[in-house]
Amino acid sequence: MATDEEARDVVEVTNWQACYNSGDNEIVLSCTVSILDASASITGGGLILVDRTGKTLSSSYANFDGSKSVDLSLDVPPNGIGVGDFVMGVATGEAAGQHYFEEQKLQVSKC
Numbered sequence: 001m002a003t004d005e006e007a008r009d010v011v012e013v014t015n016w017q018a019c020y021n022s023g024d025n026e027i028v029l030s031c032t033v034s035i036l037d038a039s040a041s042i043t044g045g046g047l048i049l050v051d052r053t054g055k056t057l058s059s060s061y062a063n064f065d066g067s068k069s070v071d072l073s074l075d076v077p078p079n080g081i082g083v084g085d086f087v088m089g090v091a092t093g094e095a096a097g098q099h100y101f102e103e104q105k106l107q108v109s110k111c
Contacts, residue, residue: 010095011102012036015071018049018106020083027057027081028111029089030073031104040096042067047074048090051081061093083108 015032029049035042046061058076072091081087090103 013102016104019111021111026075034069042095045093050088
């Protein structure tokens with residue numbers, strides 16, 4: 001089993017965003033997961049949205065076939081979250097046969 005450090009060496013998670021889309025009345029969580037080893041690929045990825053109290057509000061997961069970079073997003077009803085609130089975004093999945101898990105504290109902005 002890979003250590004957390006080894007798993008971090010497999011992917012890079014960038015472009016984190018948590019925002020409120022007033023047109024659709026949704027909280028949007030998104031990020032990009034990219035492979036760091038050109039010979040490897042991403043075979044799965046998902047997001048978890050956690051509120052400031054630690055409650056999991058929603059999650060999603062998808063399988064991929066040989067992807068080098070994937071854009072992940074999750075759109076959910078606000079559930080009491082608004083612009084200015086803090087949430088935790090979690091990107092999780094599998095790449096190069098290793099599990100990755102990265103979390104990021106984010107402040108909700110307007111989309």
